[in-house]
Amino acid sequence: xxxxxxxxxxxxxxxxxxxxxxxxxxxxxxxxxxxxxxxxxxxxxxxxxxxxxxxxxxxxxxxxxxxxxxxxxxxxxxxxxxxxxxxxxxxxxxxxxxxxxxxxxxxxxxxxxxxxxxxxxxxxxxxxxxxxxxxxxxxxxxxxxxxxxxxxxxxxxxxxxxxxxxxxxxxxxxxxxxxxxxxxxxxxxxxxxxxxxxxxxxxxxxxxxxxxxxxxxxxxxxxxxxxxxxxxxxxxxxxxxxxxxxxxxxxxxxxxxxxxxxxxxxxxxxxxxxxxxxxxxxxxxxxxxxxxxxxxxxxxxxxxxxxxxxxxxxxxxxxxxxxxxxxxxxxxxxxxxxxxxxxxxxxxxxxxxxxxxxxxxxxxxxxxxxxxxxxxxxxxxxxxxxxxxxxxxxxxxxxxxxxxxxxxxxxxxxxxxxxxxxxxxxxxxxxxxxxx
Amino acid sequence: xxxxxxxxxxxxxxxxxxxxxxxxxxxxxxxxxxxxxxxxxxxxxxxxxxxxxxxxxxxxxxxxxxxxxxxxxxxxxxxxxxxxxxxxxxxxxxxxxxxxxxxxxxxxxxxxxxxxxxxxxxxxxxxxxxxxxxxxxxxxxxxxxxxxxxxxxxxxxxxxxxxxxxxxxxxxxxxxxxxxxxxxxxxxxxxxxxxxxxxxxxxxxxxxxxxxxxxxxxxxxxxxxxxxxxxxxxxxxxxxxxxxxxxxxxxxxxxxxxxxxxxxxxxxxxxxxxxxxxxxxxxxxxxxxxxxxxxxxxxxxxxxxxxxxxxxxxxxxxxxxxxxxxxxxxxxxxxxxxxxxxxxxxxxxxxxxxxxxxxxxxxxxxxxxxxxxxxxxxxxxxxxxxxxxxxxxxxxxxxxxxxxxxxxxxxxxxxxxxxxxxxxxxxxxxxxxxxxxxxxxxxxxxxxxxxxxxxxxxxxxxxxxxxxxxxxxxxxxxxxxxxxxxxxxxxxxxxxxxxxxxxxxxxxxxxxxx
Numbered sequence: 001x002x003x004x005x006x007x008x009x010x011x012x013x014x015x016x017x018x019x020x021x022x023x024x025x026x027x028x029x030x031x032x033x034x035x036x037x038x039x040x041x042x043x044x045x046x047x048x049x050x051x052x053x054x055x056x057x058x059x060x061x062x063x064x065x066x067x068x069x070x071x072x073x074x075x076x077x078x079x080x081x082x083x084x085x086x087x088x089x090x091x092x093x094x095x096x097x098x099x100x101x102x103x104x105x106x107x108x109x110x111x112x113x114x115x116x117x118x119x120x121x122x123x124x125x126x127x128x129x130x131x132x133x134x135x136x137x138x139x140x141x142x143x144x145x146x147x148x149x150x151x152x153x154x155x156x157x158x159x160x161x162x163x164x165x166x167x168x169x170x171x172x173x174x175x176x177x178x179x180x181x182x183x184x185x186x187x188x189x190x191x192x193x194x195x196x197x198x199x200x201x202x203x204x205x206x207x208x209x210x211x212x213x214x215x216x217x218x219x220x221x222x223x224x225x226x227x228x229x230x231x232x233x234x235x236x237x238x239x240x241x242x243x244x245x246x247x248x249x250x251x252x253x254x255x256x257x258x259x260x261x262x263x264x265x266x267x268x269x270x271x272x273x274x275x276x277x278x279x280x281x282x283x284x285x286x287x288x289x290x291x292x293x294x295x296x297x298x299x300x301x302x303x304x305x306x307x308x309x310x311x312x313x314x315x316x317x318x319x320x321x322x323x324x325x326x327x328x329x330x331x332x333x334x335x336x337x338x339x340x341x342x343x344x345x346x347x348x349x350x351x352x353x354x355x356x357x358x359x360x361x362x363x364x365x366x367x368x369x370x371x372x373x374x375x376x377x378x379x380x381x382x383x384x385x386x387x388x389x390x391x392x393x394x395x396x397x398x399x400x401x402x403x404x405x406x407x408x409x410x411x412x413x414x415x416x417x418x419x420x421x422x423x424x425x426x427x428x429x430x431x432x433x434x435x436x
Numbered sequence: 437x438x439x440x441x442x443x444x445x446x447x448x449x450x451x452x453x454x455x456x457x458x459x460x461x462x463x464x465x466x467x468x469x470x471x472x473x474x475x476x477x478x479x480x481x482x483x484x485x486x487x488x489x490x491x492x493x494x495x496x497x498x499x500x501x502x503x504x505x506x507x508x509x510x511x512x513x514x515x516x517x518x519x520x521x522x523x524x525x526x527x528x529x530x531x532x533x534x535x536x537x538x539x540x541x542x543x544x545x546x547x548x549x550x551x552x553x554x555x556x557x558x559x560x561x562x563x564x565x566x567x568x569x570x571x572x573x574x575x576x577x578x579x580x581x582x583x584x585x586x587x588x589x590x591x592x593x594x595x596x597x598x599x600x601x602x603x604x605x606x607x608x609x610x611x612x613x614x615x616x617x618x619x620x621x622x623x624x625x626x627x628x629x630x631x632x633x634x635x636x637x638x639x640x641x642x643x644x645x646x647x648x649x650x651x652x653x654x655x656x657x658x659x660x661x662x663x664x665x666x667x668x669x670x671x672x673x674x675x676x677x678x679x680x681x682x683x684x685x686x687x688x689x690x691x692x693x694x695x696x697x698x699x700x701x702x703x704x705x706x707x708x709x710x711x712x713x714x715x716x717x718x719x720x721x722x723x724x725x726x727x728x729x730x731x732x733x734x735x736x737x738x739x740x741x742x743x744x745x746x747x748x749x750x751x752x753x754x755x756x757x758x759x760x761x762x763x764x765x766x767x768x769x770x771x772x773x774x775x776x777x778x779x780x781x782x783x784x785x786x787x788x789x790x791x792x793x794x795x796x797x798x799x800x801x802x803x804x805x806x807x808x809x810x811x812x813x814x815x816x817x818x819x820x821x822x823x824x825x826x827x828x829x830x831x832x833x834x835x836x837x838x839x840x841x842x843x844x845x846x847x848x849x850x851x852x853x854x855x856x857x858x859x860x861x862x863x864x865x866x867x868x869x870x871x872x873x874x875x876x877x878x879x880x881x882x883x884x885x886x887x888x889x890x891x892x893x894x895x896x897x898x899x900x901x902x903x904x905x906x907x908x909x910x911x912x913x914x915x916x917x918x919x920x921x922x923x924x925x926x927x928x929x930x931x932x933x934x935x936x937x938x939x940x941x942x943x944x945x946x947x948x949x950x
Contacts, residue, residue: 002459002462002479002480002481002482002558003479003480003481003482003536004455004458004459004482004483004484005481005482005483005484006455006483006484007483007484007485007489007540008484008485008486008489008543010489012486012488012489012492013488013492014489014492014496015491015492015495015496015508015509015512017504017509018495018496018504018505018506018508018509018512019509019512019513020509021504021505021506021509021600021604022506022507022509022510022513023509024506024600025506025604054510054513054514059506059507059510060916061507061608061611061612062612062912062913062916062917062920063611063612063613063614063615063913063917064615064616064881064882064884064901064909064913064914064917065882065909065910065913066882066907066908066909066910067907067908067909067910067911068848068910069848070848070906070907070908071847071848071903071905071906071907071908072845072846072847072848072905072906072907073845073846073847073905073907074843074844074845074846074856074870074873074874075843075844075846075853075874076773076841076842076843076844076867076870076871076874077765077841077842077843077844078762078764078765078773078839078840078841079763079764079765079766079767079770079839079840080765080840080841080842080858080859081764081840083842083855083858084855084858085855085856085857085858085860085862085863086854086855087854087855088852088853088854088855089844089852089853089854089855090851090852091851091852091853112517113513113516113517
């Protein structure tokens with residue numbers, strides 16, 4: 001007799017620890033994959049599972065092996081049909097070795113695996129050098145609150161609804177005519193009365209009949225349970241998302257010729273981070289893309305990032321466009337308005353004053369938060385480090401920075417510079433979303 | 437189909453399985469296996485697992501317990517991907533050489549498959565593990581699970597104490613040398629003190645008998661003495677380190693200059709696991725052949741006795757023929773010789789030779805032809821052979837013709853292959869010997885040995901690669917592996933390539949260059 005063990009209920013994911021070790025090992029390459037994803041994909045797309053190629057670098061397992069292109073070998077193969085000894089067969093591929101060698105390496109490149117949402121965010125955050133507390137905050141999933149929603153036939157014992165269960169049991173007992181205790185008692189009493197009388201043939205017969213009836217009823221009672229599994233009802237709970245307000249995020253970007261690939265890539269990551277923050281805090285998040293040269297226009301995401309346009313640079317047009325859209329579609333009473341602006345700092349002479357006026361008079365009153373990043377060359381970063389002078393737009397915005405606490409500005413040369421722009425935003429967490 | 441009146445009861449019907457059916461089928465198959473084939477097995481422990489757990493088991497070398505390492509995670513990703521894409525099915529079973537013998541059954545299998553798997557793994561593989569001389573000599577079936585348990589917790593403790601990265605570094609290096617970390621031969625047993633005394637006594641006696649004072653009067657040759665002295669130092673050094681040594685992991689574990697005790701223990705763990713798997717690699721054809729032969733024979737017997745239905749038998753046969761499918765060399769599905777097919781065919785061939793031999797068989801196999809005791813012949817082969825010797829001994833001309841085997845000579849310098857032998861009178865012996873050679877794991881892996889290390893000088897570890905048939909090592913992986921050896925040794929490591937026939941030096945590579 002063999003021993004049988006049912007292992008199906010054992011904990012799964014035995015290899016999870018190995019997976020984590022593998023991911024750590026291939027960290028750099030995976031980070032690059034995610035960076036490429038951010039570059040190629042949409043802003044809202046980061047926040048989910050991603051399929052990435054299995055990294056090759058740093059995950060090789062070398063061992064001593066024969067060089068395929070040296071030496072003399074003998075192969076034994078089955079299925080000879082036409083050859084006889086001494087036949088010569090040209091080697092495939094000309095380069096010697098096996099013809100399929102090139103094919104296998106290629107197909108290994110096709111191997112892809114799924115990174116979970118948490119793993120993707122981890123890799124993305126590591127690139128931006130976010131503080132741990134913020135990472136935790138951003139990874140949080142929308143919280144739910146269980147809400148009563150009717151009854152269910154299955155569930156946890158703690159959720160049994162006694163009232164409903166007993167009502168079902170009662171109905172079933174009536175329908176199946178389960179004998180009541182009172183009936184049994186009545187018959188028992190009759191038997192006792194008869195037994196007290198002097199015994200005659202008639203009485204004995206009567207007692208026997210009654211006993212039989214009693215016995216039948218008792219058996220019936222046993223067969224029909226008082227509470228049967230089919231009676232049991234459980235309270236059903238539906239997870240209900242906690243009510244949240246809506247947010248709209250305005251992405252403003254200068255797309256004139258001076259914004260190159262690198263600048264756009266940094267700007268994109270800046271937008272992605274703000275978007276992540278908003279999706280955590282608000283149930284519904286809209287994104288509006290406004291790009292501008294000397295004219296501003298609302299566009300879709302693809303056009304926003306990938307189409308270049310030539311022209312001068314007038315920043316105020318974008319702010320005007322944003323104001324117009326807010327008035328049209330996003331009433332302040334219903335929407336939390338966030339704005340993120342990216343630019344290389346160039347502006348048409350004299351336009352910066354107009355920008356200040358627009359922000360000061362109108363937009364800053366409407367916005368929850370306005371973040372401005374100026375993307376500069378890495379070589380310039382140490383020159384401009386903290387000095388107050390700079391491009392015309394920078395100097396102009398400096399005035400706003402002092403006046404409005406919800407205005408943030410920053411020069412960015414590398415991905416790690418992005419987070420400080422939002423520092424205040426994350427620090428200000430008023431504990432209202434401390435959900436489980 | 438047999439149309440005799442069946443009176444006996446079916447063992448099971450329908451495709452769903454449950455534990456009662458499994459148990460009934462196991463009992464029946466076990467008693468049949470013991471009486472019909474004379475099998476001898478370890479007690480069996482059957483474990484039902486899901487497909488995910490099977491994937492887990494795949495990635496950890498098929499063992500139920502294994503320490504943590506990223507390479508297992510990588511293997512898991514590959515296996516999972518192939519499985520999810522549908523490019524590859526999972527095995528129906530997995531069996532572990534332990535006592536009790538653990539057999540994994542997949543929960544998705546139908547009852548017919550479970551019966552097939554029971555006969556295949558719980559009887560066939562189990563018998564082979566218990567009786568084959570390699571497993572008896574080299575593996576400790578009773579202790580492997582507790583050893584793995586120790587290994588896992590030991591490495592976890594090391595990770596806790598020393599950090600994941602240092603432990604990983606040691607494991608990486610040790611894994612790179614797993615191929616070079618097995619003993620192929622047993623060392624001579626240590627003599628008891630009595631035997632030692634006796635040996636000493638004999639030697640003295642011999643010296644006394646052959647004493648000749650004349651040798652003392654020979655003058656020492658002046659030119660050779662210096663050479664002799666260095667030679668002697670070298671010889672002494674080699675003797676004290678037991679050089680040359682082909683088990684690199686063993687050498688590094690015992691003699692490395694930089695490793696801490698816990699690092700040596702980790703190397704030892706890897707080495708012991710490599711040694712545990714070494715017999716399995718040498719007996720693939722025999723192991724699978726034995727299991728396949730057993731399940732095929734037992735299932736047919738059960739069917740003949742009307743214990744399984746025609747439907748179940750058809751399902752088993754369909755799976756059976758999938759398993760033993762052998763495409764020809766020019767088929768796109770060809771990926772080498774299928775060990776299941778070769779093993780089964782050879783064993784059935786032995787049965788044929790034993791019961792109905794031809795004149796040719798009598799010529800080639802005078803020992804077994806026509807003797808009719810195929811059971812004993814097979815039991816003997818299962819117990820005493822490995823793939824290489826099994827093929828060398830039992831591959832018959834009839835089978836070479838059936839498979840239409842041919843031999844290609846592949847010389848890397850030439851632009852074409854040459855058909856060296858085909859299935860004819862002149863070719864049989866050559867094909868048989870070449871096929872046997874290809875199953876010799878020891879001969880087909882690169883021969884690399886530690887030849888010298890100067891502990892008082894620059895502490896350079898010197899390795900020698902004996903080049904057979906001009907097969908050099910692949911450059912990139914060789915350099916990477918040498919770096920791993922350097923990590924474990926702590927000082928410079930160099931390797932010379934020496935031709936096996938001529939003794940000519942073909943090149944030298946040192947970690948200073950890589």
